[in-house]
Amino acid sequence: MNDNFLNYDVSNYRTPDGYTSDIAVFTIISTEVGQYKPPEKTLKIMLIKRTEKTKEGHSNLEGGKWALPGGFIKPEETAYEAAVRELSEETGITGLRIKHFGVYDQFGRDKRGWIISNAHYAIVPENKLVKRRAADDASEVELFSMDEVFQLDLAFDHKQIIEEALWFIKKDMSLTTVAKNFLPKQFVLSELQGVLLTVMDEPWLKLDAQFFRKAPSLPFIEKVVKDGVPQKTNRWSKNKAQLYRFNDFEPYVSIYNAKY
Amino acid sequence: MNDNFLNYDVSNYRTPDGYTSDIAVFTIISTEVGQYKPPEKTLKIMLIKRTEKTKEGHSNLEGGKWALPGGFIKPEETAYEAAVRELSEETGITGLRIKHFGVYDQFGRDKRGWIISNAHYAIVPENKLVKRRAADDASEVELFSMDEVFQLDLAFDHKQIIEEALWFIKKDMSLTTVAKNFLPKQFVLSELQGVLLTVMDEPWLKLDAQFFRKAPSLPFIEKVVKDGVPQKTNRWSKNKAQLYRFNDFEPYVSIYNAKY
DNA sequence: ATAACAATTAACGAATTGTTAATTTAAAAA
DNA sequence: TTTTTAAATTAACAATTCGTTAATTGTTAT
Numbered sequence: 001m002n003d004n005f006l007n008y009d010v011s012n013y014r015t016p017d018g019y020t021s022d023i024a025v026f027t028i029i030s031t032e033v034g035q036y037k038p039p040e041k042t043l044k045i046m047l048i049k050r051t052e053k054t055k056e057g058h059s060n061l062e063g064g065k066w067a068l069p070g071g072f073i074k075p076e077e078t079a080y081e082a083a084v085r086e087l088s089e090e091t092g093i094t095g096l097r098i099k100h101f102g103v104y105d106q107f108g109r110d111k112r113g114w115i116i117s118n119a120h121y122a123i124v125p126e127n128k129l130v131k132r133r134a135a136d137d138a139s140e141v142e143l144f145s146m147d148e149v150f151q152l153d154l155a156f157d158h159k160q161i162i163e164e165a166l167w168f169i170k171k172d173m174s175l176t177t178v179a180k181n182f183l184p185k186q187f188v189l190s191e192l193q194g195v196l197l198t199v200m201d202e203p204w205l206k207l208d209a210q211f212f213r214k215a216p217s218l219p220f221i222e223k224v225v226k227d228g229v230p231q232k233t234n235r236w237s238k239n240k241a242q243l244y245r246f247n248d249f250e251p252y253v254s255i256y257n258a259k260y
Numbered sequence: 261m262n263d264n265f266l267n268y269d270v271s272n273y274r275t276p277d278g279y280t281s282d283i284a285v286f287t288i289i290s291t292e293v294g295q296y297k298p299p300e301k302t303l304k305i306m307l308i309k310r311t312e313k314t315k316e317g318h319s320n321l322e323g324g325k326w327a328l329p330g331g332f333i334k335p336e337e338t339a340y341e342a343a344v345r346e347l348s349e350e351t352g353i354t355g356l357r358i359k360h361f362g363v364y365d366q367f368g369r370d371k372r373g374w375i376i377s378n379a380h381y382a383i384v385p386e387n388k389l390v391k392r393r394a395a396d397d398a399s400e401v402e403l404f405s406m407d408e409v410f411q412l413d414l415a416f417d418h419k420q421i422i423e424e425a426l427w428f429i430k431k432d433m434s435l436t437t438v439a440k441n442f443l444p445k446q447f448v449l450s451e452l453q454g455v456l457l458t459v460m461d462e463p464w465l466k467l468d469a470q471f472f473r474k475a476p477s478l479p480f481i482e483k484v485v486k487d488g489v490p491q492k493t494n495r496w497s498k499n500k501a502q503l504y505r506f507n508d509f510e511p512y513v514s515i516y517n518a519k520y
Numbered sequence: 521a522t523a524a525c526a527a528t529t530a531a532c533g534a535a536t537t538g539t540t541a542a543t544t545t546a547a548a549a550a
Numbered sequence: 551t552t553t554t555t556a557a558a559t560t561a562a563c564a565a566t567t568c569g570t571t572a573a574t575t576g577t578t579a580t
Contacts, residue, residue, distance in 0.1 A: 014334070014335050015275060015276060015277055015278055015279065016275060016276050016279050016335075016376075017275055018275055019275065019276050019365075019376060035547095036546095036547075036548095036556075036557080037556090037557085038557090073365075074274070075274050075276075075367055075374045076367055077367075078363075078365045078366055078367075079363055079365055100362075100363060102360075103338075103339055103360060103363065103378055105279075105333075105338045105339055105378075106338055107335055107336055107337075107338075114335045116276075116279060116376070118363055118365075174512075174513070174514035174515065174516070175435070175513070175514065175515060176515070177515070188558090189558085190557085190558085196516065200514065200516075202514065202516075202517065204517060204537095204538085205516065207538085207539090208557090208558095209538080209539065209540080210537080210538065210539085212558075212559075213537085213538090213539095213559095213560095214516075214517070214536095214537085215516075216559095218515075218516065218520075219520045220515070232558095234545095234546075234547095236557085237545095237546090237556075237557045237558065238545070238546045238547050238548090238555085238556065238557065238558095239544070239545045239546065239547095239556080239557050239558050239559085240545075240546080240558080241557075241558055241559090242558080242559085251515040251518065251520070252434075253434070253435075253513045253514070253515055253518040254434035254435065254460065254462065254513070255434065255435060255436070255437070255478075255480070255511040255513055256434070256456065256460075256462075256465065256474075256475075256478065257462065257464060257474070257519065258511065258513040258518060258519075259517065259518075259519065259536095259537085259567085260478075260479045260511070295578095296525080296526075296577090296578075297525095297526085298526090448527095449527085450526085450527090464568095464569085467569085467570095468526090468527095469569080469570065469571080470568080470569065470570085472527075472528075473528095473529095473568090473569085473570095474567095474568085476528095492527095494576095494577080496526085497525080497526045497527065497577090498524090498525070498526065498527090498576070498577040498578050498579095499525080499526050499527045499528080499575070499576050499577060499578095500527080500576075500577085501526080501527055501528090502527085502528085519536085519567095519568085521580100522579100522580085523578105523579085523580075524577100524578085524579080524580095525576100525577090525578090525579105526575105526576095526577095527574100527575080527576085527577105528573105528574075528575070528576100529572100529573080529574070529575090530571100530572080530573070530574085531570100531571085531572080531573090532569105532570090532571090532572105533568100533569095533570095534567100534568080534569080534570100535566105535567080535568070535569095536565105536566080536567070536568085537564100537565080537566070537567085538563105538564095538565080538566090539562100539563090539564090539565100540561100540562085540563090541560100541561080541562080541563105542559100542560080542561070542562090543558100543559075543560070543561085544557100544558080544559070544560090545556100545557090545558080545559095546555100546556100546557105547554100547555085547556095548553100548554080548555075548556105549552100549553080549554070549555090550551100550552080550553070550554085
């Protein structure tokens with residue numbers, strides 16, 4: 001960095017008091033609804049409870065409220081890298097799809113000053129969340145359904161951030177193959193349908209007859225075949241069902257040639 | 261703002277040296293290609309040439325290079341508001357669709373220090389750009405085609421920003437009705453096709469037979485009818501063509517019920 | 521007149537959709 | 551063992567939409 005430049009150019013402007021990264025961690029949890037039935041799936045978000053006191057013993061800003069995991073960004077890292085780091089620090093989870101979706105920079109959103117937050121969302125398969133653990137400045141970690149989360153008194157502007165994260169994840173689910181991040185490598189059509197229905201509510205998805213007729217020919221999934229034998233499972237049903245996996249096909253859609 | 265909080269919480273962290281907003285202003289210019297022919301349309305981006313010297317007479321960082329319009333954000337405004345303000349200051353244009361699309365916060369991207377930039381793009385109809393003017397810290401304003409812009413030696417990481425802006429605008433054009441921001445209120449199908457082709461290259465769009473058969477039934481456009489009489493124009497052709505306008509329908513598409 | 525040409529309509533086989541019904545399969549109940 | 555049950559899968563079919571080629575219309579230029 002060149003102090004020469006800093007002197008006359010930057011110092012004319014007030015600089016932000018902080019730069020933070022928040023992460024909305026989504027998962028879909030399955031609840032058994034009966035034997036030989038596909039389990040019911042619900043979208044949940046992971047929040048941490050802010051401690052009442054800081055490590056130094058001062059009363060913590062927005063202490064006691066539920067908040068998105070996150071924290072201050074270090075100058076040598078980007079907001080994205082900070083999101084990856086913090087998610088790992090606070091939950092022990094690595095190697096996930098993390099995506100930036102918004103900037104929250106309204107003055108006054110954080111009493112500590114002019115604090116800019118970059119918001120990200122992450123999608124975690126259920127099984128990875130078992131080993132989650134609370135971090136230094138979080139006393140508790142918990143999963144909330146979308147119904148529950150909007151009842152809570154959330155810290156800062158996190159309610160708004162979560163609403164927008166939800167909107168983004170719905171959009172992503174409709175337009176990309178993110179659904180694969182909620183599913184095991186090999187899955188059955190009813191599992192895919194269950195995941196999609198947690199965030200989308202297109203009528204044809206709910207109609208089994210339509211979904212099961214069309215889904216097998218979706219270009220971005222394929223039947224799992226081993227030595228010419230289609231692989232099946234009876235994980236969720238008496239009758240064995242075909243296993244599918246996502247392939248590398250990147251679907252592209254446009255409103256100009258869609259069906260309405 | 262509460263100094264009590266600032267003391268122990270924020271000051272533990274280094275804060276950014278600056279917070280800026282950049283805007284990629286896109287327009288589509290029409291060039292006459294012959295009488296009674298729809299004009300050819302080309303996507304262009306507006307850049308400003310950075311002055312060699314600052315107002316104070318110092319040599320300007322990245323002076324002489326082409327750059328995206330933009331500047332430092334004031335604490336009382338959001339990055340989005342700054343984008344609106346700067347676009348108005350630097351081009352005199354207001355009332356446009358401006359959208360945030362990315363954060364550029366890699367340390368070292370700006371020699372002046374740890375400077376975070378929020379990037380936005382704007383879509384300007386050709387006719388609004390006529391009254392564009394250079395602003396205080398810009399000596400020149402010019403439009404470049406996508407081919408031209410990537411030949412230039414651009415300031416900072418603006419090449420990357422423009423590449424990503426282009427990607428976003430393509431996506432937006434496919435999934436939303438932004439195309440309307442490039443078109444007059446009332447337009448003809450070939451104009452719509454021309455606009456779409458500047459950024460999309462789906463084969464069926466190029467095939468007139470397919471485009472002109474399907475387009476009239478797109479749910480988000482409608483024929484302009486006055487007193488029961490369909491309105492037509494011979495702006496671009498000998499034979500009068502039906503005028504269309506966008507309506508309020510918000511198209512929704514998904515990869516799970518698209519055609520492939 | 522008539523040739524040219526974009527816009528528009530017509531026509532038609534092929535493919536896809538929405539829907540209902542039938543079949544398969546294996547566990548559970550009788 | 552036989553029957554029942556429920557999900558997965560296939561079959562069937564009319565209605566719709568698609569991709570394509572051909573014909574028609576309206577206006578200008580020759």
